[in-house]
Amino acid sequence: MSTSIVLQAKGINKFFSDPVPQQVLKDIHFTITSGEFVSVVGKSGCGKSTLLYILSTMDTDYTGELFLDGEKMSNQSESTLAAIRNKKIGFVFQFHYLLNEFTVLENVSLPAYKLNALPKEAIHDKAIQLLKKLGIEHLALKRANLLSGGEKQRVAIARAMINDPIIIMGDEPTGNLDKKNTAIVFDIFKELTMEFQQTLLIVTHDDAFARNTSRTIVMDDGKIVESGL
Amino acid sequence: MSSFRLLFEVALALMQARRKQTIVAGVGVLFSIAMFITLLGFMNGLNMLLDGLILNRTPHVRLYNEVKARPKQVSEEYFNDTSKKYFVSSVRPFKVRKDIYNSASILKSLQQDIRVAGIAPRVSVQVFFTIGSIDLAAVVNGIDVPAEIKLFNFKDYVPEGNPIDAMNIPNSIILGKGIAEKLMVQLGDMVPVTTSAGERYTLKVVGIFQSGIADYDKVTCFASLATTQKLLIQNSNYISDIQIKLKDLTTAPLLAQEFAKKYQVDAEDIQTANAQFETGSDVRSIISYAVGITLLVVAGFGIYNILNMMIYEKMDTIAILKATGFSGKDVQSIFIYIALTIGIIGGVCGVLVGLLLSYGIDQIPFITPALPTVKTFPVDYNPKYYVTATVFAIVTTYLAGYFPAKKASVVDPVVIIRGK
Numbered sequence: 318m319s320t321s322i323v324l325q326a327k328g329i330n331k332f333f334s335d336p337v338p339q340q341v342l343k344d345i346h347f348t349i350t351s352g353e354f355v356s357v358v359g360k361s362g363c364g365k366s367t368l369l370y371i372l373s374t375m376d377t378d379y380t381g382e383l384f385l386d387g388e389k390m391s392n393q394s395e396s397t398l399a400a401i402r403n404k405k406i407g408f409v410f411q412f413h414y415l416l417n418e419f420t421v422l423e424n425v426s427l428p429a430y431k432l433n434a435l436p437k438e439a440i441h442d443k444a445i446q447l448l449k450k451l452g453i454e455h456l457a458l459k460r461a462n463l464l465s466g467g468e469k470q471r472v473a474i475a476r477a478m479i480n481d482p483i484i485i486m487g488d489e490p491t492g493n494l495d496k497k498n499t500a501i502v503f504d505i506f507k508e509l510t511m512e513f514q515q516t517l518l519i520v521t522h523d524d525a526f527a528r529n530t531s532r533t534i535v536m537d538d539g540k541i542v543e544s545g546l
Numbered sequence: 547m548s549s550f551r552l553l554f555e556v557a558l559a560l561m562q563a564r565r566k567q568t569i570v571a572g573v574g575v576l577f578s579i580a581m582f583i584t585l586l587g588f589m590n591g592l593n594m595l596l597d598g599l600i601l602n603r604t605p606h607v608r609l610y611n612e613v614k615a616r617p618k619q620v621s622e623e624y625f626n627d628t629s630k631k632y633f634v635s636s637v638r639p640f641k642v643r644k645d646i647y648n649s650a651s652i653l654k655s656l657q658q659d660i661r662v663a664g665i666a667p668r669v670s671v672q673v674f675f676t677i678g679s680i681d682l683a684a685v686v687n688g689i690d691v692p693a694e695i696k697l698f699n700f701k702d703y704v705p706e707g708n709p710i711d712a713m714n715i716p717n718s719i720i721l722g723k724g725i726a727e728k729l730m731v732q733l734g735d736m737v738p739v740t741t742s743a744g745e746r747y748t749l750k751v752v753g754i755f756q757s758g759i760a761d762y763d764k765v766t767c768f769a770s771l772a773t774t775q776k777l778l779i780q781n782s783n784y785i786s787d788i789q790i791k792l793k794d795l796t797t798a799p800l801l802a803q804e805f806a807k808k809y810q811v812d813a814e815d816i817q818t819a820n821a822q823f824e825t826g827s828d829v830r831s832i833i834s835y836a837v838g839i840t841l842l843v844v845a846g847f848g849i850y851n852i853l854n855m856m857i858y859e860k861m862d863t864i865a866i867l868k869a870t871g872f873s874g875k876d877v878q879s880i881f882i883y884i885a886l887t888i889g890i891i892g893g894v895c896g897v898l899v900g901l902l903l904s905y906g907i908d909q910i911p912f913i914t915p916a917l918p919t920v921k922t923f924p925v926d927y928n929p930k931y932y933v934t935a936t937v938f939a940i941v942t943t944y945l946a947g948y949f950p951a952k953k954a955s956v957v958d959p960v961v962i963i964r965g966k
Contacts, residue, residue, distance in 0.1 A: 366964060370960045370963075370964070373869075375868070375869060375959050375960050376960045395873060395874055396873035396874070399868065399871050399872060399873035399874070399876070400871065402869065402870070402871045403870065403871020408869050408870065410869075410963055412963075414862060414865070414866045414869075414963065415866075416559070416863055416866060416867075417563070418559035418560060418562060418563045418863075419559060427867075427870060428870040428871055430552045431549075431552060431871050431872060431876075432871070433548070433549065433552075476870065488963070
C-alpha cells in the first residue's frame with residue numbers, strides 16, 4: 318500500500334457557548350497518511366476528544382475544513398456523513414458500547430449489514446475471521462452483555478474493522494481497562510498497523526501507550542503543540 | 547440484507563429487550579380496537595333494529611289524496627286582482643276522492659320507472675269489531691301481500707300464521723295482536739266485522755300481526771286488497787295509497803315532488819315522514835364513534851409513552867447506531883417500525899377479539915314481546931367498522947411513533963458517548 322493522505326484538517330476552530338463562550342480548538346492543522354499509528358495526548362480538557370469527534374464527522378459544529386480520503390467532509394448532509402462513517406471510519410470508544418440486544422457476531426456484523434455490500438453469510442464469515450484474529454471467536458454466539466470488559470473492547474475493535482475502514486479512531490479505548498487488557502488491546506492495534514497497514518488515530522492520556530505508537534500529537538489548550546513529525 | 551430488513555430486525559431486537567412494555571402497549575391497542583368494534587357493532591345493531599321497526603315498514607314515497615282546503619279560493623280566481631284582498635270566512639276542505647284517480651295506469655307507469663325498486667298498493671277501511679255490546683274501532687289495511695312481504699318484510703311481523711294465506715283464502719284477515727287479545731280469538735276463528743257504511747261481514751283469522759308498537763297493534767289489521775275492496779263495496783281499481791320503495795333512499799324527497807306533479811296526487815317522502823329517526827340514529831352513531839376513537843387515542847398515548855421511555859433507555863444504542871453509520875432517518879425508521887409493529891399486531895388481534903366479543907353479545911338472549919323477530923342482542927357485523935378500526939389503529943400508532951422517532955433521529959451521538 319502506497320502512502321497517501323487519509324485525513325487532513327485545515328484550520329479547524331470550535332467554540333463552546335455553554336456555559337460561557339470559549340474556544341476549545343484553535344486553528345488545528347495536520348494530516349495523517351495511511352499506515353500511521355497516531356496517538357493524540359494532552360491534559361484533560363485540552364480538546365483532544367472534541368477534535369476526535371470532529372474528525373469522526375459525528376460533530377459538525379465547527380469552522381474550517383476536513384478532508385477524509387481526499388473528500389471534503391465539511392458541510393455534507395447528515396445522511397451522507399452517516400454513510401461515510403459506515404464505510405470509511407471504524408470507531409472504538411472508551412466504553413465498549415455494544416448493543417446488548419444482539420450477539421457478539423451480530424454486533425460485529427451490524428455495520429456491514431448497514432453497508433449491504435456482502436451477503437449475510439459472507440459478512441458472518443468475515444466477522445468470524447476478525448473474531449478469530451482477536452482471539453475471541455468462541456464468544457461469537459454469546460450475548461454482548463455477558464462479556465468481560467476486555468472481551469467487549471475486542472468485540473468493539475472487530476466491529477470497527479468489519480467494513481475495512483480507511484481509518485480506525487479510538488477515544489481512550491484502553492481508558493477503562495486494566496493493565497493486562499490494555500496490553501492486549503495495544504498489541505492488537507500494533508498488529509493491525511504492522512500487518513495490514515491499518516491507519517489508526519487514538520486519543521489517550523496513557524503516556525506509556527502513546528510512547529509506543531509511531532507518532533504522537535500533543536495538544537494543549539486547544540492547540541497542537543507537537544505534531545510528532 | 548435489505549435496509550428495511552436490517553432496520554426491522556433492530557426494531558425487533560429493541561422490542562424484545564423491552565418485551566413487557568411492548569406487550570402492554572400492544573394489549574392497549576388490542577383492547578381499544580376490540581372495544582371500538584364491539585361498541586360500534588352493538589350500537590349499530592341496536593340502531594338498525596330500532597330504525598328497522600319504523601323504516602322497514604315505511605315506504606320511501608307514499609302517494610295518496612290528502613283532505614285539505616283548496617289551494618286557491620274560488621273568489622280569488624274569479625276576481626283575479628292581486629291589488630285587493632278577499633276574505634272568505636269558514637273555509638272548509640273541499641271534497642276529495644279518497645282513492646287515487648286512474649290508479650291502474652299510475653301503477654303501470656311506476657312499474658316501468660327504473661328508479662323504483664318496488665310498489666305496493668294499499669286501500670284502508672275503518673271497521674268495528676263487535677264483542678258483545680262493545681264495538682272496537684280498527685283499520686283494515688288492504689295490502690298486496692307478496693309485495694308487502696318483499697318490500698317491507700311483512701312476514702317478520704306476523705309471528706303466528708302465514709301472511710300469504712290472507713291472499714289465498716277469501717274473506718280472511720290478519721289481526722293486530724292487541725285486537726286479537728281483546729277479541730280472544732285464535733288462528734282459524736271467525737270474527738264479525740262491521741264497516742263504517744254499516745255492512746256486516748264475517749272474516750276468518752289467518753294470522754296475528756305484531757309490530758312491536760303496542761298502540762299500533764291495537765288498531766291495525768291486514769287483509770288482501772280484494773277482501774278490503776269488498777268491505778268497501780268498490781271495484782278492484784280502488785286504491786287509496788301507493789307505497790313506493792326506491793332503489794336510492796336519498797332521492798326520495800326529489801322523486802316525491804316529481805310523482806306528485808306527474809300523477810296529480812299528494813306525495814310524502816320518508817325523510818319528511820320520519821325525520822326524527824335519522825337524527826336519533828345519527829346521534830347514537832356519533833356518540834359511539836366518539837367513544838371508540840377516544841379509546842384508540844388513549845392507546846396511542848400509551849404507545850407514545852412507551853416509545854419515549856424506550857428512547858431514553860436506549861440512548862446508548864441510538865448513539866452507537868449513529869456512530870457506526872446509521873443515519874438519523876434510519877433511527878427514525880426503527881422507532882416507527884416499532885410503533886407500527888405494535889399497532890398492526892395489536893390491531894389484528896384486536897379485530898379478532900372484537901369479532902369474538904361481538905359474536906358473544908350476539909348469543910346473549912334478548913327476548914321482548916315488543917320485538918317478535920329478535921331473539922338475541924342485535925349486532926351489526928359491517929366490515930366498515932373493522933376496516934375503520936384497523937386503519938385508525940395504524941394511523942394512531944404511526945403518529946404515536948412519529949414524534950418519539952423524530953426525537954430519536956436528532957439524538958446527538960457525541961453528547962451521549964462523551965456524557966459517560
